[in-house]
Amino acid sequence: MPLIKVRDLVKEFDGQTVLSNIQLDLNEGDVQVLMGASGSGKSTLLRCLNRLIEPTSGSIIFRDKEVLGPNVDVRELRKQIGFVFQQFALYSHLSVLDNVTLGLRKLHHLGKEEAKERALLELSHFDMTAHREKYPSQLSGGQKQRVAIARALAMDPAVLVLDEPTSALDPIMSRDVADLINRLHGEGITMICVTHDLHLARNIADTVMFLDKGIIRANDRIDHLSKDANPEIRAFFSAEDQTK
Ligand SMILES: Nc1ncnc2c1ncn2[C@@H]1O[C@H](COP(=O)(O)OP(=O)(O)OP(=O)(O)O)[C@@H](O)[C@H]1O
Numbered sequence: 001m002p003l004i005k006v007r008d009l010v011k012e013f014d015g016q017t018v019l020s021n022i023q024l025d026l027n028e029g030d031v032q033v034l035m036g037a038s039g040s041g042k043s044t045l046l047r048c049l050n051r052l053i054e055p056t057s058g059s060i061i062f063r064d065k066e067v068l069g070p071n072v073d074v075r076e077l078r079k080q081i082g083f084v085f086q087q088f089a090l091y092s093h094l095s096v097l098d099n100v101t102l103g104l105r106k107l108h109h110l111g112k113e114e115a116k117e118r119a120l121l122e123l124s125h126f127d128m129t130a131h132r133e134k135y136p137s138q139l140s141g142g143q144k145q146r147v148a149i150a151r152a153l154a155m156d157p158a159v160l161v162l163d164e165p166t167s168a169l170d171p172i173m174s175r176d177v178a179d180l181i182n183r184l185h186g187e188g189i190t191m192i193c194v195t196h197d198l199h200l201a202r203n204i205a206d207t208v209m210f211l212d213k214g215i216i217r218a219n220d221r222i223d224h225l226s227k228d229a230n231p232e233i234r235a236f237f238s239a240e241d242q243t244k
């Protein structure tokens with residue numbers, strides 16, 4: 001039984017179809033990567049998962065329950081599906097530590113000391129303990145992203161959703177975040193990650209979904225995609241790795 005099962009998902013904005021008939025099965029422990037040109041609907045699909053965007057039709061089953069029903073506790077859903085965004089991931093007016101404790105206090109209702117303890121533990125897993133009193137503007141891009149991931153994981157979500165986690169980073173920091181994602185994969189954390197970075201996708205993905213104008217063109221293991229029947233897909237996924 002997949003952790004998340006998306007069926008026939010459609011999203012229209014102002015009569016324009018942005019997602020067409022999306023099907024997705026995400027199994028526990030899997031890393032699913034989403035790729036596709038800008039505007040192909042990747043972020044929209046992610047945002048439908050925790051109802052930051054309301055789909056036009058279709059079904060999303062999370063742990064055997066329909067996510068799109070009228071009586072769904074959206075706060076609870078968002079605790080279970082943790083998000084990390086490309087930019088503006090952190091609250092700029094809060095320290096690193098307070099960024100991580102905020103959700104623990106507000107959503108998990110932990111007391112001050114308990115939230116702090118939990119946050120410091122999570123920050124220590126990401127080598128960010130020494131930076132706990134800093135503000136986001138005092139951190140590098142890679143450090144910000146590590147804090148954003150620590151903050152999401154502190155909430156103990158069932159799945160971690162990452163939207164272009166490395167696109168604002170230089171190649172070295174991108175690798176750092178890729179290594180981190182691999183470590184989390186090794187720890188059995190289920191993830192969905194949008195990226196334009198084929199190197200990252202090769203590094204982390206169990207399967208890659210390729211979206212084109214809201215339509216799934218392929219969803220398979222990357223070594224299969226480099227031999228896909230469609231020449232465009234084949235060319236895209238067998239491109240030389242420039243960053244090796
Ligand atoms: N709130 C909105 N209202 C109207 N149209 C929207 C809205 N959000 C997204 N769209 C449109 O939906 C399409 C898909 O957008 P989306 O952000 O999902 O693309 P993406 O694949 O994530 O692109 P990128 O790689 O640039 O992040 C785009 O054409 C976009 O203009």
Ligand SMILES: [Mg+2]
Nearest residue numbers: 042043044163
């Ligand atoms: Mg996007």
